[in-house]
Every structure is written in C-alpha cells, then in structure tokens.
Amino acid sequence: MKYVPKKSFLTGAETHIGQTEYLQIFPSTMAKRVAVILSGCGVYDGTEIHEASAVLVHLSRAGAKVQMFAPNADQMHVVNHCEGKPTEEKRNILQESARIARGDVTDLAKLDVSAFDALIIPGGFGVAKNLSDWAVKNKNLTVKPAVVKILQDFHKSGKPLGLCCISPVLAAKVLPGCELTVGHDTESDMWPHAQTALALKEMGCKHVNKNVDQAHVDLKNKLVTTPAFMGNAPIHKVFDGIGVMVQETLKLA
Numbered sequence: 001m002k003y004v005p006k007k008s009f010l011t012g013a014e015t016h017i018g019q020t021e022y023l024q025i026f027p028s029t030m031a032k033r034v035a036v037i038l039s040g041c042g043v044y045d046g047t048e049i050h051e052a053s054a055v056l057v058h059l060s061r062a063g064a065k066v067q068m069f070a071p072n073a074d075q076m077h078v079v080n081h082c083e084g085k086p087t088e089e090k091r092n093i094l095q096e097s098a099r100i101a102r103g104d105v106t107d108l109a110k111l112d113v114s115a116f117d118a119l120i121i122p123g124g125f126g127v128a129k130n131l132s133d134w135a136v137k138n139k140n141l142t143v144k145p146a147v148v149k150i151l152q153d154f155h156k157s158g159k160p161l162g163l164c165c166i167s168p169v170l171a172a173k174v175l176p177g178c179e180l181t182v183g184h185d186t187e188s189d190m191w192p193h194a195q196t197a198l199a200l201k202e203m204g205c206k207h208v209n210k211n212v213d214q215a216h217v218d219l220k221n222k223l224v225t226t227p228a229f230m231g232n233a234p235i236h237k238v239f240d241g242i243g244v245m246v247q248e249t250l251k252l253a
Contacts, residue, residue, distance in 0.1 A: 038097035039126025044079035048124035058246035070097035076129035117253040123165020162249035165228035179218035181210040183227035
C-alpha cells in the first residue's frame with residue numbers, strides 16, 4: 001500500500017493517506033487498464049465463475065480499470081452442470097459471459113491492445129473449448145486466431161499476461177518455452193490434473209510446481225500464472241492465489 005504525506009488543516013502536522021484516498025487524488029498514476037477475457041459462464045463449458053469473481057475483486061481492490069471481453073460465437077457445446085453432461089442446446093459465448101460481467105462485456109474482436117496495460121484470463125473449460133480446443137486435442141491444441149493475435153500483441157508490446165487454472169495452456173502454445181504453473185506435476189488427491197503439467201513440459205515449457213495460493217512469475221515473458229482450481233483446495237486459497245497473480249501482473253504493468 002502506498003502512502004502520501006499531507007498537512008493537517010487543524011495542526012499543520014504531516015499525516016498520511018491510505019490507498020483509497022490516494023487513488024481518489026491521483027487516479028491517473030495508479031489506475032491500470034486491464035482487459036479480462038471471458039469464455040462463457042460455468043466451469044464445464046465457460047469461464048469458472050469463482051475465478052472470474054476473484055479476478056474482478058482483486059483488480060477492484062487494486063484500483064484497476066477493467067473491461068471484459070468475450071468472443072461473439074457459439075460455444076463448443078452446452079453442459080448441464082447438474083449432470084456434467086452435454087445437451088443439445090446452443091449458447092453464445094458473448095451472451096453467456098455477460099452473465100458474469102453484469103451485461104458490460106465487449107466483443108473480443110474489438111479489443112484494442114494499445115488501450116490496456118495488462119491482460120488477464122480466468123480459467124474454466126471455456127478456455128479449453130471456446131478459446132482453444134485443448135479439451136479435444138490436449139498438447140496438440142489450436143488456439144483461436146483472435147486469441148493468438150491478442151496474446152502475441154500484448155507480449156510484443158511488453159505488457160503482462162495473468163493466467164489461472166487451465167488458461168496457461170494458451171501461453172504454452174503461443175509463447176513456446178515460457179515458464180508457467182498449473183499446480184504440481186505429480187498426481188495425487190490434491191492434484192488430480194497433474195497430467196496437464198506433464199503435457200505442458202512435452203510442449204517445451206518449463207513447468208514450476210506451485211501451490212494453489214501461490215503464483216509463478218516468468219519475468220522474461222511477463223507471464224504470471226496460478227493453479228486455482230487445478231488443485232483440490234479450499235475456495236479461499238484459490239481466491240488468495242488469484243490475488244497473488246493479480247498483484248504480480250499489475251506490478252509488471
């Protein structure tokens with residue numbers, strides 16, 4: 001937290017103001033502009049809602065200016081979240097993402113990288129189904145062209161990327177050889193998806209084992225990743241880990 005000295009109008013003594021008041025006085029020096037890409041609404045076919053909410057809370061607390069984006073296209077499929085099974089229904093990614101964004105979400109095609117200081121992508125199967133085809137092809141995935149361009153443009157501009165849960169697979173494809181984490185690489189009750197880490201290693205990335213409440217920073221690529229729900233952990237630890245990711249991403253912005 002940053003503090004700024006000021007004079008008391010009563011005593012003339014020097015006092016200090018906290019972060020909230022600082023932001024009100026000097027908003028332009030503190031407010032980072034962050035684009036957040038959503039991929040639908042719901043863990044099995046869209047954005048993981050708890051992760052998206054955690055990202056938004058931590059960005060809000062940091063005084064960031066946030067704009068959410070999502071592709072204006074159909075989801076790969078729609079999953080009944082009670083049964084975990086696909087249905088015959090069709091849903092639009094942008095319209096579903098609007099549920100999380102409270103209606104304030106923009107077509108991904110309109111994302112102007114020059115207008116933002118950082119990019120964050122929460123996890124959920126929407127990353128693996130709607131932003132890429134990881135859910136079908138695993139390490140042989142293809143990332144949607146619009147997402148590839150956005151990631152590349154942020155990277156070329158020296159602007160940081162914050163990715164959590166399964167979304168680091170996007171960086172693994174677009175930024176070959178990058179350092180990242182999706183948790184641990186040895187399967188256990190705590191880490192049932194450890195094979196994902198092994199697949200990322202096979203793709204040429206350096207995987208760094210991290211706990212749910214931690215994040216890894218790849219300084220060379222300005223890439224910050226955290227496991228989130230790749231591990232079986234209490235939700236408050238997922239929230240804390242995403243907080244670390246957000247903080248580290250903003251430090252690089």
